[in-house]
Amino acid sequence: MTVPRSDSARELAAKRAQRAPTSMFLRMLVRAAILRRGRAASALFAMVVAAAVATAMLNLYVDVQAKLQREFRNYGANIVLVGKDGTSLPAGTLERVDSALAGRGVAAPFGMIVASTGDGQPIVVAGTDFDRVRQLDRWWSVSSWPTEVPSSRAEDAREMGHPVLVGVRALAAVAPRNQTFDLSFHGRPLRVAPAGTVQTGAAEDSRIYISLADFVAWTGVQPSTIEVAASGSPEEVSAVMNRLAQAVPAAEVRPVRQIMEGEARVLGKTRSTLLAAAVLIILTSALCVLSTLMGWVFDRRRDFAIMKALGASGRLLNGFFAAEAAALGAAGALLGFLVGIGLAAWIGRANFHAPVAPRFSVLPVVLAGSIIVTLLAAIVPISLLRRVQPAVILRGE
Amino acid sequence: MFARLVYESFRRQKRRKLLAGAAITLGVTVATAMIAVATDIGDKINRELRTIGANLIVTPQEDTLDVEIGGVNLKPPSDGAFLNEADLPKIKGTFWHNNITGFAPMLPVTVALDHDGARQGVTLLGTYFAKQLAFGKDEFTTGVRTTDPWWRVSGAWPGDNSRDVLLGERLAARLGKKTGDEVTLAGRSLRVSGILSTGGPEDDEIVAPLALAQEILGKPGAVRRVYVSALTKPEDALARRDPKTLSGPIYDRWYCSPYPQSIAYQLAEAIPHSHAEQIRQVAQNEGAVLTRIEGLIFLITLAALFASALAVSAAMATAIFERRAEVGLMKALGAGKVAIAAIFFAEATLLALLGGVVGFGAGTVLAHQIGHSIFNSQISIPPVLLPVILAIAVVVTFAGSAAAIRRAVELDPVFALRGEL
Numbered sequence: 030m031t032v033p034r035s036d037s038a039r040e041l042a043a044k045r046a047q048r049a050p051t052s053m054f055l056r057m058l059v060r061a062a063i064l065r066r067g068r069a070a071s072a073l074f075a076m077v078v079a080a081a082v083a084t085a086m087l088n089l090y091v092d093v094q095a096k097l098q099r100e101f102r103n104y105g106a107n108i109v110l111v112g113k114d115g116t117s118l119p120a121g122t123l124e125r126v127d128s129a130l131a132g133r134g135v136a137a138p139f140g141m142i143v144a145s146t147g148d149g150q151p152i153v154v155a156g157t158d159f160d161r162v163r164q165l166d167r168w169w170s171v172s173s174w175p176t177e178v179p180s181s182r183a184e185d186a187r188e189m190g191h192p193v194l195v196g197v198r199a200l201a202a203v204a205p206r207n208q209t210f211d212l213s214f215h216g217r218p219l220r221v222a223p224a225g226t227v228q229t230g231a232a233e234d235s236r237i238y239i240s241l242a243d244f245v246a247w248t249g250v251q252p253s254t255i256e257v258a259a260s261g262s263p264e265e266v267s268a269v270m271n272r273l274a275q276a277v278p279a280a281e282v283r284p285v286r287q288i289m290e291g292e293a294r295v296l297g298k299t300r301s302t303l304l305a306a307a308v309l310i311i312l313t314s315a316l317c318v319l320s321t322l323m324g325w326v327f328d329r330r331r332d333f334a335i336m337k338a339l340g341a342s343g344r345l346l347n348g349f350f351a352a353e354a355a356a357l358g359a360a361g362a363l364l365g366f367l368v369g370i371g372l373a374a375w376i377g378r379a380n381f382h383a384p385v386a387p388r389f390s391v392l393p394v395v396l397a398g399s400i401i402v403t404l405l406a407a408i409v410p411i412s413l414l415r416r417v418q419p420a421v422i423l424r425g426e
Numbered sequence: 427m428f429a430r431l432v433y434e435s436f437r438r439q440k441r442r443k444l445l446a447g448a449a450i451t452l453g454v455t456v457a458t459a460m461i462a463v464a465t466d467i468g469d470k471i472n473r474e475l476r477t478i479g480a481n482l483i484v485t486p487q488e489d490t491l492d493v494e495i496g497g498v499n500l501k502p503p504s505d506g507a508f509l510n511e512a513d514l515p516k517i518k519g520t521f522w523h524n525n526i527t528g529f530a531p532m533l534p535v536t537v538a539l540d541h542d543g544a545r546q547g548v549t550l551l552g553t554y555f556a557k558q559l560a561f562g563k564d565e566f567t568t569g570v571r572t573t574d575p576w577w578r579v580s581g582a583w584p585g586d587n588s589r590d591v592l593l594g595e596r597l598a599a600r601l602g603k604k605t606g607d608e609v610t611l612a613g614r615s616l617r618v619s620g621i622l623s624t625g626g627p628e629d630d631e632i633v634a635p636l637a638l639a640q641e642i643l644g645k646p647g648a649v650r651r652v653y654v655s656a657l658t659k660p661e662d663a664l665a666r667r668d669p670k671t672l673s674g675p676i677y678d679r680w681y682c683s684p685y686p687q688s689i690a691y692q693l694a695e696a697i698p699h700s701h702a703e704q705i706r707q708v709a710q711n712e713g714a715v716l717t718r719i720e721g722l723i724f725l726i727t728l729a730a731l732f733a734s735a736l737a738v739s740a741a742m743a744t745a746i747f748e749r750r751a752e753v754g755l756m757k758a759l760g761a762g763k764v765a766i767a768a769i770f771f772a773e774a775t776l777l778a779l780l781g782g783v784v785g786f787g788a789g790t791v792l793a794h795q796i797g798h799s800i801f802n803s804q805i806s807i808p809p810v811l812l813p814v815i816l817a818i819a820v821v822v823t824f825a826g827s828a829a830a831i832r833r834a835v836e837l838d839p840v841f842a843l844r845g846e847l
Contacts, residue, residue, distance in 0.1 A: 231706070313453060
């Protein structure tokens with residue numbers, strides 16, 4: 030009766046011989062993780078936290094520039110187009126500016142003249158597009174924006190006064206009771222009604238703002254300035270400036286250095302601070318992984334000793350522990366990447382009120398970094414253990 | 427016996443103690459540096475934001491309307507009211523004088539410029555460049571070089587008491603003048619000490635020392651407006667309230683907070699017959715940018731503290747886990763759980779204190795380095811932070827060791843001694 034048994038044993042041995050050696054390898058990996066759940070979990074946890082923090086920091090570092098640039102666009106125009114030698118800009122310039130911007134910014138036209146009030150006091154009247162100014166100059170404190178008069182009621186407007194936005198200082202001088210008043214420009218009168226006031230603390234406070242259509246119809250003067258807030262990095266802004274100069278050859282395109290230089294400085298410093306913080310945090314979390322993993326590998330010195338006693342070669346042992354470390358690093362990096370993206374998105378939402386978009390370009394960096402740190406964490410204890418006789422370890426000394 | 431155990435443990439296990447100590451030191455270093463950076467970043471970024479220009483403006487109270495298009499003043503120059511130059515140093519006498527980084531008075535004058543036989547009207551702007559002033563014993567330097575750092579001069583800045591002028595670059599190109607040439611205006615021949623480029627209306631103007639502009643206008647001591655650059659706190663609900671409607675303690679709090687509004691209020695108090703307000707383009711937006719950056723660094727500091735706490739706990743847990751055999755031996759010899767835990771906690775406290783002190787020192791150096799290389803200025807660490815950092819280090823080390831110590835203490839000594847778990 031022993032023949033069939035030995036047959037089956039032989040079959041089994043044959044089957045095992047045919048089976049790829051990786052299956053044993055995988056089994057050892059998986060069993061090691063399952064049997065020492067607590068230690069494996071804590072190592073994985075450390076890895077996940079480190080990868081998450083690294084991902085979040087790198088993501089933020091890449092994204093913070095775009096986020097802060099958006100904040101800086103609230104400072105208003107960073108490019109100004111003016112007619113060469115103080116002339117008006119040709120008709121259709123605004124459309125050309127809009128197409129050159131291609132949606133990556135806001136442009137608002139301004140035309141300005143000096144009119145006189147009923148008692149002969151000179152005052153600056155500016156024609157502009159209120160909807161665009163609202164987007165461009167967000168710091169304007171406006172009590173209520175004038176609404177466009179529909180053409181069907183143009184006749185009424187002439188009688189009741191065109192709605193205008195009056196600077197707070199101008200209001201005190203021309204319409205202290207918020208009443209309708211008359212302006213005249215080269216003998217052409219215009220009746221205007223204050224719809225609201227504007228306060229900025231700058232030259233705007235002494236001006237009257239009127240819609241561009243009314244302005245052109247009244248004065249016959251075309252806008253002479255277009256203010257542009259172009260979004261993006263300094264390179265993108267200078268590319269926009271080149272496009273604008275080509276699109277509108279009649280205009281002089283000037284950067285608003287005051288805003289652009291301040292923006293560049295603040296952004297640069299913030300990014301440097303962030304980079305320093307990122308380096309510190311990533312170093313600290315790498316250290317955390319290193320100490321946890323070294324503990325884990327050291328803890329498994331009995332496994333190591335048994336394998337060695339059973340005749341495993343040094344290369345096999347190295348390979349085994351390295352593979353184990355790499356697997357842990359990769360798993361931790363992937364999980365941590367997901368957590369980190371969530372963390373970055375949360376920081377973006379909490380601080381900038383806009384989520385930080387996940388950057389998948391960060392993933393290979395985090396993955397490679399994690400695997401390197403885990404391998405490093407495995408190599409140190411293994412090289413220590415290799416010098417020790419398995420018998421010494423197995424005896425628990 | 428207790429003291430000896432702890433002492434011998436440090437003496438004989440130098441490598442392990444060094445590893446755990448290194449982890450604590452590094453964690454504390456990172457925590458100290460990040461806390462220092464986070465507490466100082468608001469001030470640093472605030473100073474950087476000042477490069478965008480003045481955020482407050484002081485004008486005469488009874489002024490007539492400005493008639494100005496694209497920087498060209500169309501108002502008759504002697505029209506309207508003026509501030510008195512002699513009152514300006516009082517700006518440094520206000521409650522928030524330390525927050526005022528600089529101010530620059532402005533006096534635009536329209537002058538006739540003779541060029542190629544033709545006369546043309548040009549704006550001459552009188553101002554301070556880097557004027558030495560004194561308020562009481564307090565000496566300081568102020569002018570456009572502080573308030574408008576984006577102004578570039580090729581050539582030399584004129585002295586504030588000289589009769590030299592700067593020519594805006596577009597005006598210079600139009601006139602064909604360069605540094606060292608003479609311009610004739612209002613019957614005076616003045617030397618051009620440099621060509622000015624600002625990217626603003628000044629490019630079409632002549633910028634001169636204030637005294638020269640006053641002399642041309644014929645009004646000594648006259649100033650049209652003063653731009654003030656001040657470090658402010660982002661505006662909140664309290665800032666927007668009208669000081670006249672506030673009652674005692676709330677008014678005091680409003681007055682003693684560096685809001686743009688309250689600094690403007692104090693400026694108007696300091697300079698007779700003046701009106702001061704914030705330049706909304708600068709003041710409003712810098713508050714927003716500052717809040718964002720501070721918020722970001724705060725959140726990142728939390729992440730750094732979390733990461734270093736985790737690193738310290740991990741190192742402690744590993745260190746204790748490696749000493750199971752020792753615990754087993756102590757238990758086999760009859761030590762109680764409390765006695766064993768006490769030894770470990772004592773060791774942890776000692777390590778935390780040692781690592782904390784060294785880490786605090788290293789963190790201070792690191793923060794100095796960061797401040798120096800990024801902001802070109804000191805990041806100061808209040809010494810009061812040391813006990814706080816030490817306390818945090820002890821707590822984190824305790825917390826990190828607690829789980830490991832509990833497991834070690836509850837271990838059956840037989841298994842521990844045989845090295846089986």
